[in-house]
Amino acid sequence: MTGWELAAVCAAGVVAGAINAVVGSGSLITFPTLVAVGVDPVTANVSNTIGLVPGSFTAAYGYRTELHGQRDRLLRLGAASAAGALIGGILLLFLDPDVFEVVVVALIALACVLVVVQPRINRWLAERREHEHAHGGPALWLGVLAAGVYGGYFGAAQGVLLIGLIGSFLDDHLQRVNAAKNVLALIVNAVAAALFVIVAEVEWQGVLGVALGAIAGGFLGARLGRRIPAPVLRGIIVCVGVAAIIVLVYGKL
Numbered sequence: 284m285t286g287w288e289l290a291a292v293c294a295a296g297v298v299a300g301a302i303n304a305v306v307g308s309g310s311l312i313t314f315p316t317l318v319a320v321g322v323d324p325v326t327a328n329v330s331n332t333i334g335l336v337p338g339s340f341t342a343a344y345g346y347r348t349e350l351h352g353q354r355d356r357l358l359r360l361g362a363a364s365a366a367g368a369l370i371g372g373i374l375l376l377f378l379d380p381d382v383f384e385v386v387v388v389a390l391i392a393l394a395c396v397l398v399v400v401q402p403r404i405n406r407w408l409a410e411r412r413e414h415e416h417a418h419g420g421p422a423l424w425l426g427v428l429a430a431g432v433y434g435g436y437f438g439a440a441q442g443v444l445l446i447g448l449i450g451s452f453l454d455d456h457l458q459r460v461n462a463a464k465n466v467l468a469l470i471v472n473a474v475a476a477a478l479f480v481i482v483a484e485v486e487w488q489g490v491l492g493v494a495l496g497a498i499a500g501g502f503l504g505a506r507l508g509r510r511i512p513a514p515v516l517r518g519i520i521v522c523v524g525v526a527a528i529i530v531l532v533y534g535k536l
Contacts, residue, residue, distance in 0.1 A: 284488040288320040292489055296334065296496020303497070304342035304465060304504025305511070306519055307442010308526070309335065313493050314439065322486045328375065329483045332438060333476040334490040338497025339469035345505020349462035356453075357466050360419075360427045364467045367431020368474035375436045376483060392528060395443065395521045419452035426452075427467060434471035435478075442468055458509060465505075 284292075295316035299309025310331055317327035343350075350357075426448040434441035445464040450457060479485065511519070 284320060284486075284492075289488060289492045292316055292320060292492030293496040296338065296493040297500040297503070298496075299335065299493070300338035300342065300497035300500020300502075301504035301507070302500075303335065303338060303442060303468065304345060304501050305461070305508035307445070307464065307468065308440045309338075309497070309500075310437070310439040311526070313497075317486070317489050317493075320489075322489055323484075325375070326484050326486050327489065328437065329479040330486040330489040331493055332435075332472055333479055333485060334493025335438075335497050336469070336472045336476050337494045338501040339465065339472045341498050341501030342505050343462070343465040343469050345502055346458075346462035346465050346509065349456075349459045349509070350466065353459065353463055353466075356419075357463060360424065360449075360463070360467060361470050363424050363428040364431040364434075364470040365474045367428040367433075368435035368471040369478060371432040371435025371437075371471075372475040372478040373435075374432070376478075393447070395447070395525060395528075399521060419449070423448060423452040431467075431471050434468065435475040438472070438475075441471065461508065 292313070295313045299312040301309075302312065303309035313335065314327055314331045317331055318324055322330065427445065430441055430444045430448060433444065442464055445467055446457075446460055449455075449463055449467075450460045453460065
């Protein structure tokens with residue numbers, strides 16, 4: 284990888300880190316950039332996941348104030364994210380990539396719908412939930428597990444999926460939901476990255492470029508994202524989700 288190519292990957296990492304902190308879908312920036320500079324697609328996916336781990340950490344750290352009081356919730360949901368990431372990483376290494384392509388677009392579209400109707404769903408669920416209120420119950424746990432599988436497999440727009448799920452099942456402020464999303468995305472990326480380091484081929488220069496950029500972008504995104512009003516943040520999430528669908532559908536044509 285030449286110096287210019289490494290600089291391009293690093294710049295993509297900055298943008299991806301900022302997007303991941305606010306919404307998710309940063310992989311739609313870094314993954315195609317790695318492929319564009321000549322990295323094999325599967326290796327690019329693996330390297331991208333590893334490189335985004337430091338940025339996921341800085342994004343989660345940037346939202347530390349909004350994480351107060353969420354420890355028990357995140358321990359429970361984090362176990363689902365870790366298990367899902369391990370399954371998704373194994374699927375990436377051993378299954379035909381076309382297996383998941385048929386459902387990815389539908390999942391992102393569903394997440395966008397959940398984000399839009401989230402306030403109404405919150406009110407509806409609030410009338411029916413009792414002991415499950417604090418953690419979302421088995422349905423949320425299974426949803427986070429499925430999002431972890433998707434995140435370990437590819438990861439683009441996993442943040443949109445997580446926000447849609449968590450925000451629908453938990454009656455909490457959107458910024459706190461976003462903070463929880465950052466922690467769960469960090470767990471998914473870290474578990475999948477650990478698996479890939481052990482068993483997969485890695486482009487380490489690409490990892491370095493993505494990581495350096497994502498660290499800076501994660502801090503920047505967290506600082507900006509925490510100031511965005513909930514309705515505006517909800518609109519940004521939907522726009523990113525729609526953009527992800529367009530990119531993924533266009534890539535299949």
